[in-house]
Amino acid sequence: MLKFMIPLVVLIKYSKEWKIVQVGMFFVSFILSLHCYHNFYLFSVGFNLGMDYISYIMIMLSFWVVSLILISSQKVKKLDNFNSMFIMVNIMLLVFLVLTFSSMDYLMFYISFEASLIPTLILILGWGYQPERIQAGIYMLFYTLAFSLPLLVSLLVYYSVSGSLIINLSSSLSGMGYVSKLWYISTVLAFMVKLPMFMFHLWLPKAHVEAPIAGSMILAGVLLKLGGYGLIRVLIMFQENNKEFCWLWVSVSIMGGVYISLVCMRQVDMKSLIAYSSVVHMSLVLCGIVIFSWWGLAGCMILMVGHGLCSSGLFCLANMVYERTGSRSLMVNKGLLTFMPSMGLWWFLLSVSNMASPPSLNLMGEIMLILTMLSWSKLTIFGISLLSFFSASYTLYMYSLSQHGVFYNSLYSCCSGKVNEYLSLFLHWLPLNIMILNSTLVMI
């Protein structure tokens, strides 16, 4: 693992020159992608860090998304808005994320999980646009912290019970009545908030909308997956208890997903729409994890990767429009096909991936998850059908309202797309639509 951590730390030294850091990030991603040994066993073990099949996918995703962040945030460099500190914060965030995903110890995982909040908060408060970002940062911080303190307690209790916090040495706890149920809830809630599940999702639209493009991309791309990844690791301990409770999580997620898709149709702020659609996707992911089926786990991994790339790409697009018109409101950004026809291609490709159309990773993930949920209970078909339908409808709503229609008069012309914007969107889309051809790379 150190062979990836050390270059990262070294890149901090070069935070003054953007080009070196951008190239360096892509280079490390490349080296990481060559390191693709995942075949069910641990590899790259050392210093209590190691990768196995799930961690590798997530670390790859983190590196990729952060590289794309550095391309998309050209404006920070252009306006000279504390740009070296910006790079430092991003790299620090990536260090914590890699530590989280590669930690072989529950406590190390917890510490880096919490530590990744701090650079995110700094990104939102430091480079965000509106005064509401203060409230958004507070929401994100306190939602996550309040629910994860019980997680710390439960991990320490687990240590005292079983003597070790190494993830791979953990085993299922036998059911012990009320206490174990409480233990289970307090452990799992932290990740429900991070995912987020429907009732605990309030921080997400706020944080995604008020964050700058870098914050939105990392939040949608990787930080939400921390919840999924954590659940996968933690549920090893609570297999029996989970089977008693999974009906609760599945019902809340699916119905919540339906409600949130309806809420999505009402949004006028583009970023807010994409943020709510993240909740919908993650609700499917949650269902896949708690229903302990092989396809569920595979589907959730694929959907996490697909959603990470797709939402991050859509946030990029929304940011490009915002940089040109100065407003994120769909009332003002209409008829964009007239001005940026080439960008319309990327809007289309990423929007159809968002609504899980072939040949995107989202499609594969959703199909596997739908099959999982149906195998668990046929009643979920009602929720799933509504969720899929409205997911397509709000994506079409966003695409059609922004691209089609009479153009907005005061935007006479604008740059149709710079090369670095096309590069960033292409690199979002390529893995999303090509990896389905070799989906064992992202499956378990």
Added chain:
Amino acid sequence: MIRTLGSFSVVQRAWAGVWRASRCLATGCSSAWPRSCDVLVVGGGAVGSSSAYHLKHRAGRDLSVVVLEQDSTYEKASTVLSLGNIRQQFSVAENTLLSLYGASFLRRAPELLAVEGQDPVDLRFFPRGYLFLATPEGLKQMEENYKQQTSLGAEVAWLWPDQLRKVYPWFTFKDNVVAGVLGTNNEGWFDPWSLLLGMRRKAESLGALYLPAKLTGLQYRQEEPRQTTAVPTRSLTTAQVRLKSGEEREISFSTLVVAAGGWSGEVGRLAGLGTGEGVLATPIPVEPRKRFIYCAHAPDGPWEGCPVFNDYTGMYFRPDTTRPQYFFCGRSPLEEEEPDPTDLSVDYSFFDTHLWPQMVERCPEFGNLKVKSAWAGYYDYNTLDQNLILGFHPVYTNMCIATGLSGHGIQQSPAVGRAVMECVVDGRSHSINLDRFSFDRILTRQPLKEKMVM
């Protein structure tokens, strides 16, 4: 050494930012500075507040609107210093339509501008009508205007001299008055302060943010033209404003609405209009021109049923319905006699030389009139043709100009606000087609003058 010093100032700035953020959190986010907004309206007078109200009414929370008003007491604003007269007797058809909407807005104002938990708006609208008189030379023009006004829906009545004498026995009409047009409905006067405060209060309750700041700078971004023959355009991106405390701040916006009244020319100069080349050499041709209003007590004057009386010489008077036997009178001076607009001091001699003789000629009972007080206000005077300029600038494609109303602003402010809203949201004003009022006529020097201007 320099590096550590630099990092220390970074730490200091970061701490100042955190401190300010914590203060904001303590007092609530609403007092925090809006670093960006969707629509920035420069000027919180009648047109600016009406634009903010209509934008918020249409879009609600979907558009963020910030209004810059440098003086919340409105000490020098044209809106509150005006008499609040409203008429539909214009020769340009669009003006009549704008005032008709204004009159219907005034009638519906108590319900439209109602804010929960606060007193309803009382506009004190007196629809007494406007009386315009015509000389033999102007008779044909008056007839054309009358036909157009009635076809557009204005309720005006044509009066021959014998009818005039019957309705207004106390006016003396000599032979050089051959006709008069009187508005029978929707013309008269109202309280401009109430309208302004009503619209502002409603806009603020719907979410518009009024900032007590003065615009000091504008920045733009050059856009590349789509074809080689197209005009290179610019997009305004950020505004620098100065608060009362002297602090300078910035706001970035998507659309700018210039509704600064008489100071719109200055706002245009901040963007470079008037100092550039080509299209940018033409400034916004609006400047403040001082006009006097005299308040006189005439114990024998014709107070009952008196309309807003407009003489063909340009002199006008109307009764002050708050105090019996008091009249407001005024007159537009000739170009050579324009008073100095640097301050709002009143020249009483203007009344004695230009107003009193005409008033006595029209109505001998004004003989023992005494001027009790007077004030001065600014017209946002459009030097080209004294009519509205509405629409987006051809080069600064997100600057919407809504000014130049030159004396008939307050009556058209609701309609102009609605037109601004339609320009911003729909791209053009479609309820009333105001394409003739676009900025292009300023560039091509084609004035759209009123054939009878007061």
